[in-house]
Amino acid sequence: MSFPGPLRGNCHCGRFRFTLSANLGDVFACGCSLCRKLGCLWLRVAPDSEFTVSRDDGVLVAYEELKFCGKCGTPVMGEHQAGPLNxxxxxxxxxxxxxxxxxxxxxxxVAVSEEGRALQPMDMVPGALPAKHHGSCHCGKVRVQLLAEIPGLEVKEDNCSSCVRNAYIGVYPTKDQVRVHGRENTFEYLYGRKFNGEAHCKTCGVLVFNNVYGPLISVFDSLPPERKEVVLGIYWKNMAMQPLNVRVLDNVNFESLDVNRADEGTEGYVLVD
Structure with a gap:
């Protein structure tokens, strides 16, 4: 895909915005552990390109070679220190x-070797239970255990304004199938109707899981009884979920998963000045 420059970009909440005088040609997916967990797709900024920051509310957080928004979690910029993108x-x-x-x-x-970066196995972490899958953010301050097998769960990805920025690939187990360690090390981003909250690691910015809140149950009071019963069944099913980002799970080749993709786009997404 290719757009004539200048390109316009921003984190999801809009507190950091920029323009770039370049064409959006090929983008690069780095194989390092950080880029895989974040799902970043990198565009090179050529030396003769004009990169202009049009708004900066001081929200960017630096982690290794990455800069992400500390309010909404969007990874924005990076500068690799090794490998082909060095x-x-x-x-x-x-x-x-x-x-x-x-x-x-x-x-x-292909990323350079990351020997020595492996985290302590979850089975060695106090409070950890035997699980089918283990995972974490990049720095390891937030960890998860999935007690169910992924082939038995639905895996979904869409390109809405938030999910496209966070590269979110969701799997939807119930809360009793998930253990989360380090919730206190996350920040939550809610937007729109605030039915869902995205939980990002405060240190490395990786989106690890979502919290489901849904609407107030009173919104269903006006429905006819037969319709209300059906809708409430769906509502309670959703409220029982603990969505996880597949990208954070170790030893899961998410590229080979049967992912239900919805090409919905970002219609309706606007930035408020």
Whole structure:
């Protein structure tokens, strides 16, 4: 996909915005553990490109070579210190208006060895239970255990304004099938109707899980009894979920999963000045 410059981009909450005088051509998916957990798709900023910050509310948080918004979690910029992208100034293409990851021409780059970065196995963490899958943010301050097998759960991905920026691939177990360690190390981002809250690690920015709140149950009071029974069944099913980001799960090849993808786009998404 290609758009004439200048490109316009921002974190989801809009507290950091930029323009870039470049064409949106090929983007790069890095294979390092941080980029895989964040799902960043990198666009090189050429030396002759004009990168202009149009709004900066001081929300960017630095973690290793990454900068992400500390309010909404969107990864915005990066500068790799090793590997094929070493020394390149990079912008996360997912933050650019009109970018559709389902249509992008994505080039894979192989990351350098990350020997020594492995976290302590979850089975050694106090309070951990035997699980089918273990996972974590990149820095390890937030960890999860999934007690169910992924093949038995629905896996979904869409390109709404938030999910496209966070590269979210959701799996939807029930709360009793999930253990979360380190909730206190997350910040939550709610937007729109605030039915869901995205839980990001405060340190590395990785979106680990979602909290489901839903509407007030009183909104269903006006429904006819037969309709209300059906709707409440769906409501309580959703409220019992503990959605996880598949990208944070260790030893899961999410590229090979049967993912239900919805190409819905970002219609209706607006920024408030």
């Amino acid at each position: 020394g390149e100034v990079l912008v996360n293409a997912r933050a650019i208006w009109g970018f559709n990851p389902f249509e992008a021409g994505i080039k894979q780059v």
